[in-house]
Amino acid sequence: MSLLDQIAPAPKKVMVLFYLVDTSGSMSGDKIGAVNSAMEEAIVSDLPDISSANDDADIRVAIMQFASGCSWITPTSGPVAIGDVVWTDLQANGLTDLGAACLELDKKLSRHEYLQSITGAYAPVILLFSDGAPTDNWENGLMTLQENNWFKNAIKIAIAIGDDAEKGVLAKFTGTSEAVITVHDKNTLKTLIRKVSVRASEFQSHPKTDVIKTPEQESQDVVKAVITEIKEENVNTDNDGSSFDEDWGDW
Amino acid sequence: MATLKIGDTVKMKSGGSAKVLAEFGSGGQGTVYKVNYNGKEYALKWYHSNAFYGKEDEFYTNLENNIMKGAPTEAFLWPLGITEKQNGSFGYIMDIYPDGYEELTNFFVGSKKKPQVRFKSFAALITAAINIIQAFRELHNRGYSYQDINNGNFFIDPANGRVLICDNDNVSPYGTNLGIRGKQRWMAPEIVTLQCDPDKQSDRFSLAVVLFRLLFINHPLEGRYSTPPCMTKALEKKYYGTEPIFVFDPTDTRNRPIPGTDHNLKLFWGIYPEYIREIFCRAFSQDVMLKRKPRVLEKEWLDAFFRLRAETGTCPVCQKEMFYAAEKENCCFECGKRIPQTARLVFKNDSLSLSLFTHMKVYLWNVDTSMQDIETVVGEVVENTKNPNLLGMRNVSAYTWMITLPDNTQRQLEPGSVVPLKNGFVIDFMNNKRAIATIEA
Ligand SMILES: Nc1ncnc2c1ncn2[C@@H]1O[C@H](COP(=O)(O)OP(=O)(O)O)[C@@H](O)[C@H]1O
Ligand SMILES: [Zn+2]
Numbered sequence: 001m002s003l004l005d006q007i008a009p010a011p012k013k014v015m016v017l018f019y020l021v022d023t024s025g026s027m028s029g030d031k032i033g034a035v036n037s038a039m040e041e042a043i044v045s046d047l048p049d050i051s052s053a054n055d056d057a058d059i060r061v062a063i064m065q066f067a068s069g070c071s072w073i074t075p076t077s078g079p080v081a082i083g084d085v086v087w088t089d090l091q092a093n094g095l096t097d098l099g100a101a102c103l104e105l106d107k108k109l110s111r112h113e114y115l116q117s118i119t120g121a122y123a124p125v126i127l128l129f130s131d132g133a134p135t136d137n138w139e140n141g142l143m144t145l146q147e148n149n150w151f152k153n154a155i156k157i158a159i160a161i162g163d164d165a166e167k168g169v170l171a172k173f174t175g176t177s178e179a180v181i182t183v184h185d186k187n188t189l190k191t192l193i194r195k196v197s198v199r200a201s202e203f204q205s206h207p208k209t210d211v212i213k214t215p216e217q218e219s220q221d222v223v224k225a226v227i228t229e230i231k232e233e234n235v236n237t238d239n240d241g242s243s244f245d246e247d248w249g250d251w
Numbered sequence: 252m253a254t255l256k257i258g259d260t261v262k263m264k265s266g267g268s269a270k271v272l273a274e275f276g277s278g279g280q281g282t283v284y285k286v287n288y289n290g291k292e293y294a295l296k297w298y299h300s301n302a303f304y305g306k307e308d309e310f311y312t313n314l315e316n317n318i319m320k321g322a323p324t325e326a327f328l329w330p331l332g333i334t335e336k337q338n339g340s341f342g343y344i345m346d347i348y349p350d351g352y353e354e355l356t357n358f359f360v361g362s363k364k365k366p367q368v369r370f371k372s373f374a375a376l377i378t379a380a381i382n383i384i385q386a387f388r389e390l391h392n393r394g395y396s397y398q399d400i401n402n403g404n405f406f407i408d409p410a411n412g413r414v415l416i417c418d419n420d421n422v423s424p425y426g427t428n429l430g431i432r433g434k435q436r437w438m439a440p441e442i443v444t445l446q447c448d449p450d451k452q453s454d455r456f457s458l459a460v461v462l463f464r465l466l467f468i469n470h471p472l473e474g475r476y477s478t479p480p481c482m483t484k485a486l487e488k489k490y491y492g493t494e495p496i497f498v499f500d501p502t503d504t505r506n507r508p509i510p511g512t513d514h515n516l517k518l519f520w521g522i523y524p525e526y527i528r529e530i531f532c533r534a535f536s537q538d539v540m541l542k543r544k545p546r547v548l549e550k551e552w553l554d555a556f557f558r559l560r561a562e563t564g565t566c567p568v569c570q571k572e573m574f575y576a577a578e579k580e581n582c583c584f585e586c587g588k589r590i591p592q593t594a595r596l597v598f599k600n601d602s603l604s605l606s607l608f609t610h611m612k613v614y615l616w617n618v619d620t621s622m623q624d625i626e627t628v629v630g631e632v633v634e635n636t637k638n639p640n641l642l643g644m645r646n647v648s649a650y651t652w653m654i655t656l657p658d659n660t661q662r663q664l665e666p667g668s669v670v671p672l673k674n675g676f677v678i679d680f681m682n683n684k685r686a687i688a689t690i691e692a
Pocket of ligand 2: 573
């Protein structure tokens with residue numbers, strides 16, 4: 001065997017995509033159904049593409065659900081390669097313990113926990129999916145989380161599912177209302193999950209206008225770019241009419 | 252129409268229209284389609300309408316100019332024709348790249364689905380380096396700069412080192428920038444810090460990164476010092492912009508590779524000759540990175556890599572490739588066996604001496620760089636068919652050589668003939684009294 005056959009992949013920094021999914025009772029029905037199918041598609045088929053031929057970062061995911069309390073869907077040992085996620089459908093019931101979710105996330109946003117890596121890590125990307133008002137003492141939880149340096153530097157985007165989502169709360173989480181996107185239908189949700197994940201973890205050539213931005217500006221720009229892209233593709237307009245807020249029951 | 256569908260047609264500026272046959276894939280700036288135009292298949296790059304950073308008209312005009320002037324070398328997958336503007340967007344056609352080429356990225360990463368690509372030989376690797384250097388030399392000689400050199404722009408055949416360079420849409424003449432800055436980890440420090448627009452000099456920094464990574468896989472600026480637990484934008488600016496440190500900086504050891512991530516560096520840094528390590532140390536020295544001293548020129552890279560190509564041969568013990576240094580006894584880096592010193596070819600002009608081992612090839616570049624030729628072989632070391640211990644050099648060039656013997660008699664050597672490797676023989680390769688070398692045996 002020649003020395004050339006002994007090469008190893010180049011070391012690269014880890015980039016973790018965190019998904020926090022609200023599975024409280026109000027999400028039941030088509031909302032959780034849409035999240036399930038959108039996440040499954042994104043994670044099983046679209047996202048492996050961005051991570052396999054990527055020299056820029058080792059992209060990994062960690063998925064948490066929160067309702068009455070919270071738990072990790074991905075192994076508690078730490079974030080996993082996208083291709084290794086096995087999606088099992090989430091069930092919706094219980095309260096909306098956003099505060100508990102914040103505290104749990106705070107624990108894992110540490111170089112001794114989920115961000116352990118000898119090659120270092122990029123600031124993570126955190127996507128929050130929720131439809132409603134938290135029921136626990138979420139402000140305390142969020143305040144603790146906001147002291148976390150990883151959180152401070154993270155790209156934070158919230159996806160408000162349906163019009164009754166408490167967008168003020170989500171904006172507090174992301175740090176800016178510009179990083180909250182409201183979704184009314186299934187197709188857009190699917191597109192959003194894919195595009196936001198791809199955009200936020202994308203390392204492409206920068207234009208000159210791209211000076212150093214705050215994490216909030218960056219999150220905002222990702223949201224803006226994604227909305228433009230979706231408009232270009234006309235996904236919004238030709239949805240099948242399955243708005244979450246029309247009470248058409250489970251189907 | 253932001254994206255195209257199969258069956259759509261787009262009008263070409265020069266007349267006729269291109270019909271979309273299939274989609275190749277989509278990147279940050281646009282989507283690439285397979286199209287038919289005038290009965291031939293091309294790749295059409297179709298831009299997202301937000302891809303131009305507000306400089307849409309300049310971008311269009313620049314592409315038109317580049318198409319008119321034509322590709323600097325065959326290595327460029329150059330724009331061949333531009334479409335008319337259509338609903339705020341447009342695109343250009345280029346050749347479809349042939350089979351066998353792999354994106355540079357795939358030499359750095361591997362997955363279960365697609366294993367990491369490796370060069371079939373050091374000769375192929377060195378040829379790839381030479382092809383890349385020469386491409387940018389010709390590009391720069393024509394007054395252009397590329398401005399966005401990164402791992403997504405190069406396609407390389409790992410079997411023979413052939414190179415194709417794509418995404419030539421930011422290539423601009425001296426003094427022009429269309430809004431592009433470059434890709435993180437590939438940009439020159441002065442671009443990272445926003446001190447300058449990308450230009451020939453920043454291309455040269457990025458070229459050094461490409462060459463380093465071809466040989467050593469790992470990134471030249473990523474070691475202990477530049478690996479904080481959490482990489483933020485502000486820290487990126489420091490480690491790649493204001494205070495970059497080479498992992499093998501001869502004096503500053505702060506950024507040495509992190510154990511456990513240095514497999515490739517341990518494998519390869521030591522096996523290359525000193526002059527290769529030196530030129531990388533210079534390219535990534537503080538003075539050169541921060542532009543207090545000039546960047547390494549393409550000509551200097553070519554000299555180094557042509558010397559390396561001439562020194563790449565086969566180990567007589569294990570039959571694998573090794574590098575033959577002329578000035579000393581060699582040790583094969585594959586089997587570790589000592590290889591006795593060979594005869595040498597000592598050039599008059601630039602104090603280069605090359606080891607003369609069996610099958611060694613002398614390139615025209617080695618004897619006369621002013622010919623600008625990176626392909627032609629002029630001489631090859633051969634074994635005598637009756638006595639393999641006797642070596643000679645065959646004239647495989649188109650010129651008749653003039654050989655001067657130690658007693659000052661002269662003899663002509665026609666193309667195809669062989670001169671024995673005898674001490675003191677002087678070869679005038681082009682019969683012009685410039686490209687002259689002496690055999691030491
Ligand atoms: N000339 C070509 N022939 C065939 N495929 C191409 C050609 N140019 C680009 N592609 C393919 O099209 C896809 C998108 O290319 P591009 O837009 O250049 O990507 P990026 O913006 O990521 O550099 C890639 O998958 C690439 O392999
Ligand atoms: Zn050997």
